[in-house]
Amino acid sequence: MNRIALLYPYFGPLPPFFHTWLKAAAYNSGFDFLLYTDQSLPRVLPPNVRARQMTFPEFCGMVQRLYDFPLALERPYKICDFRPAFGEIFAFDLVGYTHWGYGDLDVICGDFANFLTPQRLDRYERISPYGHLSVYRNTPRMNRLYRCAYEGEEVWRQVFQDPAGHTFDEWWDGRGIEQIALAQGVQEFRALELAGVERPYKKKRLCFRFELNGESLPEDRDIVFLWQxxxxxxxxxxDGETVENCRQYCYAHFQKRRIAFPPEMEQGTRIPDEFWVVPNRILCGGLPQVAEYLHSEEYRAAWQQEEENFVRFRQQYPNAY
Structure with missing residues (x-):
């Protein structure tokens, strides 16, 4: 039987998504979520969520003990580059698990068991190439995968000694863990059903919509999410009001987009069992409220603000792709 541990070292103020993420984690009772943080957490956590209190310097010291050269782990965001090494870094917490993984907290999680299935876990050594959720088989080969040379270079050593962020947990200039996995013949499932938010530099036009598996919809279609x-x-x-179809997804990732949460959800005093997600906020009513909001002045103003941000972005980065 598979046992999966998902690892989340997080230092600094928790994102507004946190309490919603925590409730979604509780519903994913077949997975264990391991948090390492310097932040105060609710006194009572779901049974499948474990937290270890530590400071960022303590975390850095724990990681440094594994290597005989100085690490450039100077700020929490740099942890992303160390994610492919989590199988070694957190080996003491992974005893008894068949798989381990990492992810982001700026996500709305769905039913992981519907997508990280026994069939996929048994067949593939790695599921998903994205830093916002990636799962590895807990074996010496996969735990040391990041150490493999790529085109004759020990890329990981360069990354670990450079304070800049390099997205080594994904592609980094064609030399990230994804390219290493491909070069090493890792059996990988890359088509995990996920949803993200379009970012203007990817399309060279204004994008204020969700995209599904990297595919955008026509301009007269909107994507909203229902968490239930x-x-x-x-x-x-x-036209912002007629539901054409609904499909389950593993999770939605918001890529640092600002999402307005109702105060009780952001503070964790009340997380409803059902809510809707539109591109810029959480709505706790039904579909009529969603349709009303998508036709509202507030939404049009948000669109206008996004358009102005996009214009500034294009002026600053005219050759952005």
Whole structure:
């Protein structure tokens, strides 16, 4: 039987998504979520969420003990480059687990068991190439994968000694863990059903919509998400009000987009069993409220603000891709 531990070292103020993420984690009772943080957490956590209190310097010291050269781990965001090494860094917490993984907290989680299935876990050594969720088989080969040379270079040593962030947990200039995995013949499932938020530099036009598996919809279609008792549905709306179809997704990633949460959700005093996610906020009513909001002045103003941000971005980075 597979046992999966998902590892989340996080230092500094928790994101507004945290309490919603925590409730979604509780619904994913077949997975263990391991948090390492310097932040105060709710006194009572779900049974499958474990927390270890530590400071960022303590975490850095723990990692440094594994290597005989000085690490450039100077700020929490740099942890992303160390994610492929988590199988070694957290080996003491991974005893008895068949798989380990890492992810982001700026996500709305769905039903992981519907996507990280026994069939996929048994067949593949790695599931998903993305830093916002990636799962590895807990074996010496996969735990040391990041150490493998790529085109004759020990890329990991360069990355670990450079204070800049390099997204080594994904592609980094064609030399990230994904390229290393491909070069080493790792059996990988890359088509995990996830949803993200489009970013303007990817399309050279204004994007204020969700995308599903990297594919955008026509301009007269909107994507909204329905989170309902642990399951996440992407619903296609025509003209902002008619539901054309709904499909389950593993999670939605917001790529640092600012999402407005109702105060009780951001503070964790009340997380409803059902809510809707539109591109810039959480709505706790039903579909009529969603349709009303997508036609509102507030939403049009948010769109206008996004357009102004996009214009500034294009002026600053005219050759952005």
């Amino acid at each position: 008792r642990g399951r996440l549905y992407a619903c296609t709306l025509r």
